[in-house]
Amino acid sequence: MTKARAGLPRYEDAVAHFRLEDEVARLHGDPATGINAYVECCGRYTGQNRLALRAISAGGELREFSFDDLAGMSGRVGTMLKDLGVGPGDVVAGMLPRIPELMALILGTWRVGAVYQPLFTAFGPKAIEHRLGYSGAKLVVTNPANRGKLNEVENHPRVATILAAGDALPEGDIDFRAALAAASPDCPPVMRKGSDLFMMMSTSGTTGHPKGVPVPLNALLAFGAYMRDAIGLTPDDVFWNIADPGWAYGLYYAITGPLQLGIATTFYEGAFNAKSTYDIVERLGVTSLAGSPTAYRLLMAEGAEAAARVKGKLRVVSSAGEPLNPEVIRWFDANLAAPIHDHYGQTENGMMVNNHHGLTHTVRAGSAGFAMPGYRMVVLDEAGNELGPNQPGILAVDIDNSPLRWFDGYHQAETPAIAGGYYRTGDTVEYEPDGSVSFIGRADDVITSAGYRIGPFDVESALIEHPAVNEAAAVGVPDPQRTEIVKAFVVLAPAYKGSEELAEEIAQHVKKRLSAHAYPREVEFVVELPKTPSGKIQRFLLRKAEVEKRKGVA
Numbered sequence: 001m002t003k004a005r006a007g008l009p010r011y012e013d014a015v016a017h018f019r020l021e022d023e024v025a026r027l028h029g030d031p032a033t034g035i036n037a038y039v040e041c042c043g044r045y046t047g048q049n050r051l052a053l054r055a056i057s058a059g060g061e062l063r064e065f066s067f068d069d070l071a072g073m074s075g076r077v078g079t080m081l082k083d084l085g086v087g088p089g090d091v092v093a094g095m096l097p098r099i100p101e102l103m104a105l106i107l108g109t110w111r112v113g114a115v116y117q118p119l120f121t122a123f124g125p126k127a128i129e130h131r132l133g134y135s136g137a138k139l140v141v142t143n144p145a146n147r148g149k150l151n152e153v154e155n156h157p158r159v160a161t162i163l164a165a166g167d168a169l170p171e172g173d174i175d176f177r178a179a180l181a182a183a184s185p186d187c188p189p190v191m192r193k194g195s196d197l198f199m200m201m202s203t204s205g206t207t208g209h210p211k212g213v214p215v216p217l218n219a220l221l222a223f224g225a226y227m228r229d230a231i232g233l234t235p236d237d238v239f240w241n242i243a244d245p246g247w248a249y250g251l252y253y254a255i256t257g258p259l260q261l262g263i264a265t266t267f268y269e270g271a272f273n274a275k276s277t278y279d280i281v282e283r284l285g286v287t288s289l290a291g292s293p294t295a296y297r298l299l300m301a302e303g304a305e306a307a308a309r310v311k312g313k314l315r316v317v318s319s320a321g322e323p324l325n326p327e328v329i330r331w332f333d334a335n336l337a338a339p340i341h342d343h344y345g346q347t348e349n350g351m352m353v354n355n356h357h358g359l360t361h362t363v364r365a366g367s368a369g370f371a372m373p374g375y376r377m378v379v380l381d382e383a384g385n386e387l388g389p390n391q392p393g394i395l396a397v398d399i400d401n402s403p404l405r406w407f408d409g410y411h412q413a414e415t416p417a418i419a420g421g422y423y424r425t426g427d428t429v430e431y432e433p434d435g436s437v438s439f440i441g442r443a444d445d446v447i448t449s450a451g452y453r454i455g456p457f458d459v460e461s462a463l464i465e466h467p468a469v470n471e472a473a474a475v476g477v478p479d480p481q482r483t484e485i486v487k488a489f490v491v492l493a494p495a496y497k498g499s500e501e502l503a504e505e506i507a508q509h510v511k512k513r514l515s516a517h518a519y520p521r522e523v524e525f526v527v528e529l530p531k532t533p534s535g536k537i538q539r540f541l542l543r544k545a546e547v548e549k550r551k552g553v554a
């Protein structure tokens with residue numbers, strides 16, 4: 001049985017729990033020795049015959065890699081990068097599915113002290129161009145399935161392509177596999193400071209295009225703490241986080257977190273579906289599963305019979321990206337005999353509030369849990385005053401009293417979320433007297449769909465590129481499967497007439513240009529958009545009307 005924890009966990013709890021001060025000193029980088037993310041996630045586990053990666057191809061073939069294997073592969077990548085002139089602080093982008101080469105690329109980039117930038121494979125040219133533009137990446141590594149999109153990206157950097165048998169090398173590209181075969185696996189890690197970067201992420205807000213989120217090496221401390229305290233990972237676990245490493249959830253907690261603890265992770269190259277997920281859980285004997293509520297709702301929809309063959313096999317299940325419905329919790333308990341816990345985080349700062357598997361406390365259905373030890377989470381009113389229990393406000397991090405927090409602001413962009421000693425998450429919550437946090441909704445126009453954070457401005461910019469679109473507004477509307485879906489309200493150019501075909505054409509335009517996960521699943525043609533006297537589109541009015549309309553239907 002779990003026992004109740006009084007109040008929010010404090011800094012002292014964190015210190016007692018995992019010798020925080022020792023780790024801070026080590027990970028912030030002893031000036032004499034420094035730190036390197038490759039060493040933390042791989043180098044220090046070599047020579048122990050230890051499993052690091054189970055990789056299942058799209059066709060179902062399982063290959064296993066030890067930390068020694070990854071050391072050799074990433075050493076070759078590191079040598080190749082050095083030969084190409086990539087050095088400490090330079091950015092290397094990867095646009096790859098979950099294949100072993102992705103792991104080698106990430107670790108190899110870190111090994112030479114460079115910064116890894118993920119490009120989600122569902123991105124279209126517009127999303128890619130923006131991200132490569134602000135990061136100034138020196139190299140993109142991709143595969144033939146994604147290579148074509150770069151032809152529509154202006155001023156993209158040099159490309160290394162992973163060819164399969166029979167593929168022709170695009171002109172000017174580096175043949176990744178051939179370059180690796182010719183490179184030495186010996187590549188001494190370049191030691192860095194804790195404040196130096198090792199990842200460049202991106203995330204969406206209400207205004208403007210997605211912003212870069214620089215991740216310093218000392219964030220490793222927080223990632224490791226999450227794996228230990230919230231996922232509760234042990235060396236006996238078979239761990240699989242199904243999230244894509246093109247985003248924070250996958251890169252922080254499917255790759256960095258487990259490897260940092262010396263525990264193997266799992267890659268499945270194929271697209272998500274419920275059947276293959278159950279197959280893999282059964283085949284590998286997965287004991288600790290992580291993913292988003294949309295994935296879990298799809299597992300539920302597959303029915304009790306499909307679940308029965310892995311019932312009792314999963315020790316713990318962790319959920320993040322969207323709020324977890326109590327119905328999913330009950331279904332997992334009844335049909336999988338597995339405790340599923342909701343965790344809350346952001347690309348900025350990673351996980352911050354969790355129903356920890358590795359710490360004892362009461363789990364209240366509908367709650368995101370308790371502040372992670374090492375974070376002091378507070379609820380603020382609009383004026384920035386801390387609120388007490390049961391008062392809705394903005395969830396925020398108390399910067400000075402949160403030794404694990406690491407986000408210092410967006411890359412070359414204003415960060416109004418950081419002010420007055422707090423980082424404001426933009427999510428509206430309230431907390432119970434016991435300190436457990438309940439999620440209420442976003443305080444801004446950011447859309448959460450299937451666990452992805454989608455910026456309305458980005459979708460609108462792609463919409464108005466279509467010749468039929470004069471004006472557009474994108475909002476998140478409630479959806480039982482994906483939490484929200486993107487809905488576009490479109491004012492057509494005078495020469496066009498609304499039709500189902502045109503709506504589909506416009507949706508597909510966004511899917512191809514921007515991203516396969518961020519396109520509007522509904523398009524409605526309207527005569528005008530609600531606006532303030534100064535001409536700003538009032539998305540909240542559109543969203544409110546949709547919520548009311550859908551309530552009426554239900």
Ligand SMILES: CC(C)(COP(=O)(O)OP(=O)(O)OC[C@H]1O[C@@H](n2cnc3c(N)ncnc32)[C@H](O)[C@@H]1OP(=O)(O)O)[C@@H](O)C(=O)NCCC(=O)NCCSC(=O)CC(=O)O
Nearest residue numbers: 121122203243247249272292294295321347450451453516
């Ligand atoms: C639950 C899911 C497994 C369900 O997968 P599905 O395949 O059904 O759907 P999806 O949402 O991934 O994809 C939406 C559409 O994009 C397509 N699609 C997906 N991946 C693709 C790819 N690599 N290439 C081309 N198309 C792709 C799908 O086919 C689908 O098309 P069609 O519509 O035609 O069927 C997935 O949505 C998921 O993993 N969600 C969690 C996301 C996550 O990790 N969130 C946390 C980090 S986000 C984060 O950290 C963001 C931030 O802070 O900014």
